[in-house]
Amino acid sequence: MDNSVYTRMRASNHYIREYFNLLPLTNSESNENTDYTYDSLETLIKQTWNIYGVSSLFGFDYNNERQLKLYSKRLREEIASILPQDNVTYDVNFTIDKNISPRPIVTDSPAIRIEIHAKAVDKETMKKCIYTGVLLSWRTEIVELDHDKSVKLPLLLCKGTKSTMAAVHLTLNNMFDCLIVALPATEDDFKWLVPIILQPNNNEEISSMKGQIKFDYKFPGSLASNIITIPYDISNLTEIWNCICDNDANTTDANTGNGISLKHVERFHQVLQHQMLHGSGMQLGLGLLSKISLPSLTIMENRMKAGTSEVLNKILLYFNDKSIEVLHKLNLDSTVGTNSIAS
Structure with a gap:
């Protein structure tokens, strides 16, 4: 067997997991081999999330504030055109989620939070959050394929209406030439x-x-x-x-x-x-x-709710592995995308 924790069945593309590494995590920002803490997951616990896998995001520049605003503008426009609601305005924000830090491997891309709020134009109502998504990498020892001009955030935790989730994921697919697929627990x-x-x-x-x-x-x-x-x-x-x-x-x-x-x-x-x-x-x-x-x-299926940061850490480690095996090791990232709006 190679370095993968999976082995493939003969005459089949079905992979069987053979091993899971639950060795204590460490914070590689520190010079000492200190135990990793789970405080960074506090904002994600006690909420129901849908779990999706995400292939490489091409042309995604999360370090550029101007680009994040452009992504927000593009997503807002697409959501307004896709969702069948009149007299509704949308606020969309792409931000780096600084609360989710440190990560198991600090060289990974930071977590990205996407939030969408809706408000009826002709009503005195408060804005309502219709979508929250968190793109993140919760790395284990699996070696991923590496390509220039791409960002690897293999997991998407999200919640919202079904129509909004479908619209957001379709738009992200077009913006960054990525695949977003549900990761149901089998x-x-x-x-x-x-x-x-x-x-x-x-x-x-x-x-x-x-x-x-x-x-x-x-x-x-x-x-x-x-x-x-x-x-x-x-x-x-x-x-x-x-x-x-x-x-x-x-x-x-x-x-x-x-x-x-x-x-x-x-x-x-x-x-x-x-x-x-x-x-x-x-x-x-x-x-x-x-x-x-x-x-x-x-x-x-692909819905989960974790009550503690320790348990959520294990779930993220496991499904990060699964996403990488499904979307990052089967030649799905073999070409550089062309539909990015990063330029």
């Missing part, structure tokens, strides 16, 4: 995310893991509304996960430490299925895991 993602969340980064996080985690299963042949919810005590799942990892603690596998391997994830879910089969006669292996809920996280 069953495989859920199976990885549970151990990732259970795995503590430090001793303080261990004591905060309390309550229940709920798995929602759908079964083939049943109505879409027929969902079986299985609750587990987080402390019990943590104990199972720690036992699985401790059993392999003395192996010579290169992927050791605080990393998570595919064999551990598979074994963890096999144990849960075995317990459920013998405890209640339910064969969970026949169902599709479609949603997970914790006191600090709810995630389904």
